[in-house]
Amino acid sequence: MAMLQLTGVRKAFGDNVVLDGIDLTVSAGQMVCLIGASGSGKSTLLRCMNLLEPIDDGAILLDGTDISEPGRDPQPVRTRIGMVFQSYNLFPHMTARANVELAPRRVRGQSGAALSDRVAALFARFGLADRMEHYPDQLSGGQQQRVAIIRALAMAPEIMLFDEITSALDPELVGEVLDVLRQLRAEGMTMVLATHEMGFARELADTVCFLDRGRILESGPPARIFETPQEPRTRAFLSRVL
Amino acid sequence: MPTRREIFEARQRRRANLVAAGSTGLVVLAIVVLVPLAPGWEAVQRSFFNGEVFARTFPGLLNAFLMDIAIFAWCAPLIAAAGLLLAIARDLRAPALTPVKLAATAFIDIFRGLPVILVIYLIGFGIPGLGLPRPWNSPYLWGSLALILVYSAYVAEVIRSGIESIHDSQRAAAQSLGLSPRDTMRFVILPQAVRRVVPANMNLFIALQKDVALLSFIGPVEIFRQAGVYKSLLANFTPYVGAALIFLAITIPATRYADHLMSRQKRARS
Numbered sequence: 001m002a003m004l005q006l007t008g009v010r011k012a013f014g015d016n017v018v019l020d021g022i023d024l025t026v027s028a029g030q031m032v033c034l035i036g037a038s039g040s041g042k043s044t045l046l047r048c049m050n051l052l053e054p055i056d057d058g059a060i061l062l063d064g065t066d067i068s069e070p071g072r073d074p075q076p077v078r079t080r081i082g083m084v085f086q087s088y089n090l091f092p093h094m095t096a097r098a099n100v101e102l103a104p105r106r107v108r109g110q111s112g113a114a115l116s117d118r119v120a121a122l123f124a125r126f127g128l129a130d131r132m133e134h135y136p137d138q139l140s141g142g143q144q145q146r147v148a149i150i151r152a153l154a155m156a157p158e159i160m161l162f163d164e165i166t167s168a169l170d171p172e173l174v175g176e177v178l179d180v181l182r183q184l185r186a187e188g189m190t191m192v193l194a195t196h197e198m199g200f201a202r203e204l205a206d207t208v209c210f211l212d213r214g215r216i217l218e219s220g221p222p223a224r225i226f227e228t229p230q231e232p233r234t235r236a237f238l239s240r241v242l
Numbered sequence: 243m244p245t246r247r248e249i250f251e252a253r254q255r256r257r258a259n260l261v262a263a264g265s266t267g268l269v270v271l272a273i274v275v276l277v278p279l280a281p282g283w284e285a286v287q288r289s290f291f292n293g294e295v296f297a298r299t300f301p302g303l304l305n306a307f308l309m310d311i312a313i314f315a316w317c318a319p320l321i322a323a324a325g326l327l328l329a330i331a332r333d334l335r336a337p338a339l340t341p342v343k344l345a346a347t348a349f350i351d352i353f354r355g356l357p358v359i360l361v362i363y364l365i366g367f368g369i370p371g372l373g374l375p376r377p378w379n380s381p382y383l384w385g386s387l388a389l390i391l392v393y394s395a396y397v398a399e400v401i402r403s404g405i406e407s408i409h410d411s412q413r414a415a416a417q418s419l420g421l422s423p424r425d426t427m428r429f430v431i432l433p434q435a436v437r438r439v440v441p442a443n444m445n446l447f448i449a450l451q452k453d454v455a456l457l458s459f460i461g462p463v464e465i466f467r468q469a470g471v472y473k474s475l476l477a478n479f480t481p482y483v484g485a486a487l488i489f490l491a492i493t494i495p496a497t498r499y500a501d502h503l504m505s506r507q508k509r510a511r512s
């Protein structure tokens with residue numbers, strides 16, 4: 001069934017039309033990868049899904065409810081959608097644990113041993129049990145990004161959005177973050193990723209969407225997109241990055 | 243074993259220190275030799291640098307400085323609290339709170355735009371002039387209020403610049419977790435902003451410590467006023483020099499400390 005469904009989503013910044021009629025369906029348990037040149041609208045699309053940007057036209061349905069309705073309170077929706085950013089965006093004045101516990105405390109009203117046990121289990125699950133009391137600047141980029149993922153997961157979201165989460169990392173740290181994504185995939189998490197890791201997309205995605213100037217020019221299973229791309233622009237993009 | 247580079251750098255450092263010491267010595271020597279040659283030097287020395295007057299008035303000045311410290315001590319926390327509230331009020335986005343936002347903006351613009359001494363005169367003479375009963379006619383009270391009004395406007399602007407310096411991605415991260423705008427401000431933006439502007443605020447509080455002396459114009463007997471009393475009594479300006487030394491003993495270390503914090507922050511962020 002469709003967990004997240006976008007129809008005719010349009011978004012412009014001034015005269016700059018960044019999303020030009022996006023139709024996209026993400027089913028429960030699926031992993032969808034957005035690929036495309038820098039500036040093609042991948043980040044904007046993810047930010048719109050999480051209501052960080054209001055869309056101009058079209059609709060975004062989460063579990064059948066129109067969450068993009070103008071005037072709707074975005075907060076409850078955001079608690080159901082987790083998001084991880086390219087630049088980690090951890091809160092630098094809080095320990096890793098405090099970063100993770102803030103939203104469950106303030107938004108869900110959780111506290112006490114129930115919360116701290118659950119958070120400790122999350123850290124352990126992603127191999128960071130001994131880093132809980134560290135501040136972000138005491139962690140490597142890969143560790144920071146894993147904490148950012150844990151922080152989003154602590155809200156028990158139904159779907160996770162990842163915006164080029166390995167792009168800011170040193171090459172030798174990319175692997176540990178991709179392993180986390182593999183783990184989530186195996187656990188059946190619904191995910192949408194903007195990524196430049198073509199090998200990873202090919203290995204794990206259910207659907208790959210090629211974005212070009214705010215449109216999904218071509219989408220399908222990774223084998224088809226990567227091996228027999230139909231559009232000349234897709235072919236040109238792939239020949240540049242592969 | 244020092245490396246070749248370390249040996250070279252040590253030699254460079256020695257030479258630089260030597261040159262610095264030499265040129266400083268020359269300038270000091272010139273001042274010591276030349277200034278006493280000025281025709282009015284003896285008169286100036288007698289009325290500004292009189293050792294006997296200094297020794298007689300210094301304890302009294304120190305005692306009066308306690309009043310400056312007391313005024314500073316009760317104003318500072320109120321300024322910090324009011325500055326924070328004003329900065330938050332100025333950043334309000336809810337339409338219903340627009341009047342609060344406008345009032346905060348007007349307050350900040352007005353009190354940042356006036357000379358401190360003018361505010362002290364207007365409030366310090368104006369309000370007691372209403373004929374209020376004791377203790378409501380105290381110049382200490384209204385003089386302090388004048389300082390609080392002006393300096394909370396400065397502090398508010400500094401904190402607001404701190405809020406604006408926090409990258410938007412921090413707000414996006416907080417919002418994506420479902421935090422309310424209020425919690426985002428309280429737990430994510432403000433703690434970072436306030437930390438970032440600690441050195442700037444320290445400089446403001448150093449300025450406040452000096453401006454406490456302005457209250458002497460409306461009555462309170464603090465160090466500047468006390469120095470004036472001694473000057474009239476002894477027909478000598480040395481008490482003012484004593485007062486200056488007492489101020490410097492506080493403000494120079496505090497300024498150095500603020501600079502140190504500032505450069506440490508700069509290093510931490512680069």
Ligand SMILES: Nc1ncnc2c1ncn2[C@@H]1O[C@H](COP(=O)(O)OP(=O)(O)O)[C@@H](O)[C@H]1O
Nearest residue numbers: 013016018036037038039040041042043044045
């Ligand atoms: N907040 C914004 N204001 C104005 N223009 C923006 C903003 N965010 C993105 N854009 C523009 O939208 C276009 C797509 O950007 P983005 O979604 O970041 O692409 P991608 O993530 O694929 O590199 C770019 O031309 C960019 O300049």
Ligand SMILES: [Mg+2]
Nearest residue numbers: 042043044164
């Ligand atoms: Mg992007």
